[in-house]
Amino acid sequence: MKHIIVYIEPKDASSLKRTSYEALTAARSIAGDAQITAFAVHGSEQALATAGNYGVQSVVVAKHDLLSTYSSTATAEALAQYAQSVSADTIILSGNASGKEISPRLSVKLKAGILPDCITLENDGGTVKAIRPVYAGKAHIAVQSISDHSIIALRPNVFTAKQEGSANASISSFTPNLEAKHAGVKVTSLVKNEGRLDVAEADIIVSGGRGMKGPEHFPIIEQLASTLNAAVGASRAVVDAGWRPHGEQVGQTGKTVSPSLYVACGISGAVQHLAGMSSSKFILAINKDKDAPIFKVADYGIVGDVFEVLPVLDAKLKAMLHS
C-alpha cells in the first residue's frame, strides 16, 4: 500500500458528511507510510478544507461540466482516472447509498478487489485485511484483495471520526477526461426529509415495534426520541401494517443502522430486524417478554410493559440530561 485515496462528500457549505470524516480517520489508521489524498467531485473550498482537521492535508477536486449534476457513473470514472494518474492502489469510501453505487464500478474499472460493508480494518503487512458481517450479521468474514488494488467501503457510523490537527487541507483540481456516455445516469432532484432526523444518520434511534399496539401510541416513542434528540425508527411489522412510513424501517428490508444508542421498544428482535441494528454501539431494549430475542443482543434491558416503562424512562432521562 503506497497511496490511498479517500472519496469524500460535502454535507453543507462548511463541512463534509460525517461518513467522509469516518473514512478519512479509517484511512489514517491503516496508512502506515502510505500517502493519503482526499478526492471529491463537488463541495465548497471551506467544506473540503476540513479534511485537514482529520489528518489529511491534500484534497483533489475533479472539475468537469459533466460533474455539475451528480452522476454515479461520471463520479466513478473521474475517480478511477485520478487513481490511475497518481498510481493509487487503495480507495476508501463510505458504503452509504452513493458509495454502494460507485465502489463496484471502481472495482471493475481498476480490476480491484472490493471489500464492502467493512466494520474493522487492519494493515496486515501492507495489505488491508477487513472484517465484515454476512448472513444478516450471523457470521463475520475476514477478506482481503488479492489484486494490485483494493476498494474498501465502510459501513456508515461504525468507524469513529477522530480529529487530528486543525490545519486546513490544501485543495487542487483535476480535470478528468469525460464524455457524455460517462454521465449515463443523473440525479434530477433530491427530496430531503425536512424537520426530522433520518435513522441512517442519527446518533441515537428510538424504534417501536408491534408491542406499541397501534399507530396512536407512537407519540410515546416520539416523545422519548425528542428527549434524546433521536430519530424515530420502526420494525418491519409496524411499517407493513402502515403505522409508520417506510423510510423509518430498520432491518434487512429497511435501513442498516449503527447508532451510538439504539432503543428498541416493544420489538421482539426477529433476525431480520437484528440484521439492521446489531452493529449499534449500545442497545437498550424494553419488552414485556423476558424471553424476547432482543434481550440476547441488548446491553441494557428493561422487562416490562412499554406503556408503563417509557414514561418513567423519559422522565428519568430528562432529569439526567437537565442535571
Place this chain on the structure above:
Amino acid sequence: MNILVCISQVPDTTAKIQVSGDGKSIEKTGIKFILNPYDEFAIEEGLRLRERFGGTVIALTVGSETSKEILRTALAMGVDKAGIVKTDDILDSYNVAENIAGYAKSISPDLVIFGRQSIDFDSSGMAPMVAEMLDLPSISVVSSWNIENNVITAERDIEGGKEVLTCSIPCVISAQKGLNDPRYPKLPDIMKAKSKPIEEIASCHGSALVSLTSMVLPSSKRVGMIVGDSEAEIASVVTALHEQAKVI
C-alpha cells in the same frame, strides 16, 4: 422489451448459521435454501414490464445444480426462459459478475434487473458491477419508477431523503422492497415449471480479486444488564447509559 432478471439462492433468513470445517464457509447441512427475497421483486417487475411492453423475460442464476430450484420458482411465476451458469466453485463477486455480464452480452437485453442485495453476503454490488462490465448506466435500490419513450425516471431512498434519477435504456436496476407485490405462483404453474427446460451455460471467468480468509460467528460483547420495571431499576439503566456507556 427483452428483460434479464438475475436471481440468487440464499439460506433462509431464519436459518441457523454455523461455520463449516474449512473455517471459510457455512455448514450447509440442514439449511433450507430459498429464492433471495429481493429477487422476487425483480422477477415481478420483469413480468409487469412484459405485460406492458411485450417481449421476453429470462431468469438467470449462477450456482450449482440445487440452484435450479429458484429458476423453477421464476418459471412458475411466469418468466419465459431460465438459464444457469453452472459451477460448483465458490466465486468472488467479480467472477459472478463476469459470468452474468458474459451471458447478458450474448442476448443484449434492454433491461437487466437485480434484487437490491442478496441476503447472504449483503454486498449490494452486483448491479453496478455488471452494469460497468456492460458499459451501461444503473440505478440501485429503486423503490418506484416509470419508463416513457425508453427513458427511465426512478426514485430511491438515500440517507436523509429521496433521490430522483434518470437514465435511458438499455440499463441495469436493482429492486427495493415495495416496488411491487410479487405474485404467488399457482399450483398448475408450479407443476408445469418442473418440466420446463433450463439452459445450462458453461462458467467462464478470470482469477478472483478477493480472498476470504476466515469466517467466524461473532462473539457478543454486550453488557447484558437486564432489569425489571420498577422505578429504581429504570433509574439504574439511565445511570448506566450515562456513566458506563457514556452515550447520554
